Amino acid sequence: MSRVAAVNERYRATTVVARDGVSLFIVADSNGTALNDAIRAVVREASEDGSELWENVVGAAKSLRWRLAFRPQPLALNPSIETAASAVLAQAEAIRPALGSSGVALVDALSTAARNVAATDPPVGKYLLDTILETGPTDCLVVTDGTLSRVEVGSWLGPLGFRVLSPGMLADAEIIADVTYVVGPPRLMRTSLVTAPPTPEVSFFIPSWFTDRGLPTTAIADYAQGAIRPRVRVFEIGVIQSDAGAGVAEPEPIEDFAPPPVWGPQRSATRDPGVDEVVARKVLLSGGYAIWMDDGDRIRTLDPSQPAGERVTYTDVTAVEPGTYLLLRLGVTERTVLYDATLQSMGARRAIVESSQDRWKRALLDRLRSTGRSHVESSLRRLGVRAAEQVEAWTEPTLARPQLDSDFKLLLQWLDISESPAFSHATEFRRARFRAASRMREQLEDAMASADMEALRAEGHVKIDGAGFADIIATRVLAISPLTNVIARHDAREPFRDGGGRWLE
Structure with missing residues (x-):
């Protein structure tokens, strides 16, 4: 089939689903x-308690529940269920000594439920398998919620000849089939599965305890003319308890269903940062890492979808979100490594340029410490310095000089430092840094060319070994704190160990 014909089939599928609706198989x-x-009882207790005691128990339990919803394969091929259930038991035991009788009863019920889940094959899997075997491998697709789920479910269904895809793979218009079977509740899946379906028939397999039967919608659906709102056909499979799936139980808010990040003690920044401080947000990363991300312009990122040689790039800090891959050095910041590489590249000129840079930066730092940032910034602004708000950043050794020539000249004048040779030395350092940055990017591209991108997508992180890059990690952003903290400037963007994202992996 030609690509044009495949695109036409995709439009036909959208028309049919909009007309006939989708099916929900409630198992x-x-x-x-x-x-x-x-879980809901524990969450209520945690909310009333208001302490951090329950955070890891809730995270582990919701992580197990999430996997139960999206990974229905038999336990022999379902390692994530056993791992998640073991985590629930461990976290419950960890807080047991601190609980009263009512709390002990709650963790006992949770532990018993986790053991039972880990001892019995998920019932959704049996009915999914029966259905797809009846349909046949060539006529259907199985869609999971993401890459890791696709790997696990694929290890079960792939050997039987079935195509198991993640939502991102459905953009390929040439994937042709008659029916799409989606593993998981529609409200937790991509909207495009019902608004731009890959096949004329779409069915969701949902465990009975997930009581929200709604379909995903876009943010503008309520305001758009002709928005696609397929009707829903519900089919119940097995003996469903009276309070499950019948609309009696109040559905849990969708935003509360996912496992939560564990931020630990955090208070929003209530003071302006000092000279050697910055305002930053905590970012949880795959692999058990985190960073404090300041509001600088850019940060090094990786795009695993690009071909080798084009994967390493910079992204605006404001554009970083869960799912972005950061490229970081362990034990040191990228700025420090670039600074050292720049100085080394300057050879005999290093000492002269480094001394010149240190002189004007130290003078600026002394002014900031003696009179305060606001006074320095307002003084520079009155003088005509256009980027005066960056005055603290200019004290960083890794930053060559103000971007604008006019700003730098006015700054040197204000500091009573001769423009020559400070101006030329700073400009020389900036050129050397550009060259060093280009070489570092080429080295990183070479290192990433041999990295396993599938492992990165599946595991969320990968370390780069060899060629002097054992300290490089590519890691996916799991969550970004809504709160800001004032931290030491040298701590920004340096990865450190943090288990707050363990339930989000």
């Missing part, structure tokens, strides 16, 4: 129901 799951009930 009875008593063990999952008990787990869901226990």
Whole structure:
């Protein structure tokens, strides 16, 4: 089939789904129901308690529930269920000594539910397998919620000849089939599965304890003319408890269903940063890492979808979001490595330029410490310095000089430092840094060319070994704190160990 014909088939599929709707197969799951009930009871207790005692228990339990919803394969091919259930038991035991009788009863119920879930194959899997075997491998697609789920479900269904895809793979218009079977609740899947479906028939397999039967919608659907709102056909499979799937139980808010990040003690910044400080947000990363991300202009990132040689780039800090891949050095910041590489490249000129840079930066730092940032900034602004708000950043050794020539000349004048040779030395340093940055990017591209991009997508992180890059890690952003903190400037963007994102992996 030509690509044009494949695109036409995709339009036809959208028309049919908009007309006929989608199917929801609600599969009875008593063990999952008990787990869901226990989680909701623990969440209520944690909310009333208001302490951080329950954070890891709630995170582990929601992580197990999430996997139960999206990975229905038999336990023999479902390692994530056993791992997540073990985490629930461990976290419950960890807080047991600090609980009263009512709290102990809650963790007992949660632990029992977790053990039962880990002892029985997910019932959704049996009915999914029966259905796709009846349809046949060539006529259907199985869609999971993401890359890691696709790997696990694919290890089960792939050997039987079935195509298991993640939502991102459905952009390929040449994937042709009659039916799409989606593993998981529609409200937690991409909107495009119902507004731009890959096949004329779409069915979702959902455990009975997930009581929200709604379809995903776009943010503008309520305001758009002709928005696609397919009708829903519900089919119940097995004996479903009266309070599950019948609209009696109040559905849990979608935003509360996902496992939460564990931020630990945090208070929003209530003071202006000092000379050697910055305002930053905590960013949780895959692999058990985190960074403090300041509001600088750019940060090094990686795009695994690009071909080798074009993967390493810079991204505006404001554009970083969960799912972005950061490229970081362990134990040191990228700025420090670039600074050292720049000085080394200057050879005999290093000492002269370094001394010149240190002189005007130290003079500026003394002014900031003696009179304060606001006074220095206002003084420079009155003088005509256009980027005066960057005055603290200019004290950093890794930053060559103000971007504008006019700003730098006015700054030197204000500091009573001769323009010559300070101006030419700073400009020389900036040129050397550009060259060093270009070489570093080429080295990183070479290192990333041999990295396993599939492993990165599946695991969320990968370390780069060899060629002097053992300290490089590519890692996916899991969550960004809504709160800001004032931290030491030298701590910004340097990865450190943090388990707050463990339930988000």
